[in-house]
Amino acid sequence: MTKKIVLGIILTAIICSLIITYKHLQQPMENDVLNITKNWSEVAEEAYLIKEIDEQWLTIFRNSQSIMIAELKQNWLGTWILSEGRTLSSTYYPSLKDDQITWSASGKSKDNASYYFGEVIDPEIVKITVETQKGTFENALFIETEGHRFFLKRTDGSVYLPVNISGYSKSGELIFSSKSPIKRE
Structure with a gap:
């Protein structure tokens, strides 16, 4: 009887280890993002992107009021969760009729970083720069997905x-500035 109990415990431990190992090998999917927000007051309705960028799994998703970007990581069981339990940044949704860009900025205390994020609505904008008192930051990452x-x-x-936040055309013309409106002819 004792041998059966020990053998049962060993088999259970092996099976659990295999399941956890298998889960850790899985990449995040849209259902993971939707499950993360299922207890939020505003649940995610759609995940636009789940992609590994610079060794970070990032997701862009939206609910009825905002579009958010977050870093995903796995807990010890292999379940995908939001890093630090929160989004990196968010912007309002849906955009207004005349919006060219919607954007926001926020900080992440763990790695002392700032994130400038937004949706580029104007199809002529192909380059974004971010200017702060600390300097001008060029080459913002452009992410295109599902339209x-x-x-x-x-x-x-x-x-x-x-x-x-400045937006430039393919020819380098400034066509959007969050600081002052650009009059286009």
């Missing part, structure tokens, strides 16, 4: 205000 275009710029340090 939506987003930008993300990570910088070291806190969010410095004021912030100016």
Whole structure:
């Protein structure tokens, strides 16, 4: 009887280890993102992107009021969760009729980083720069997925205000500035 109990415990431990190992080998999927937000007051309705970028799993998803970007990580059981239990940044949804870009900025205390994130609505905008009191940051990451275009710029340090997000055309013409409206002919 004791041998059967010991053998049962060993088999159970092996099976649990195999399941956890298998889960750790899985990449995140849309259902993982939707499950993360199922207890939020505003649940995610759609995941636009789940992709590994610079050794971080990032997701862009939306609910009825906002579009968010978050870093995903696995807990010890292999379940995908939000890093630090929160999003990196978010912007309002849906965009307004005349919006060219929606954007926001936020900081992440764990790695002392700032995230500038937004949706690029104007199809002529192909380059984004972020300007703060700390400097101008070029080459914001452009993310295109399912008919939506987003930008993300990570910088070291806190969010410095004021912030100016600039959008440029293919020819290099400034066609959007969050600081002052651009009159186009």
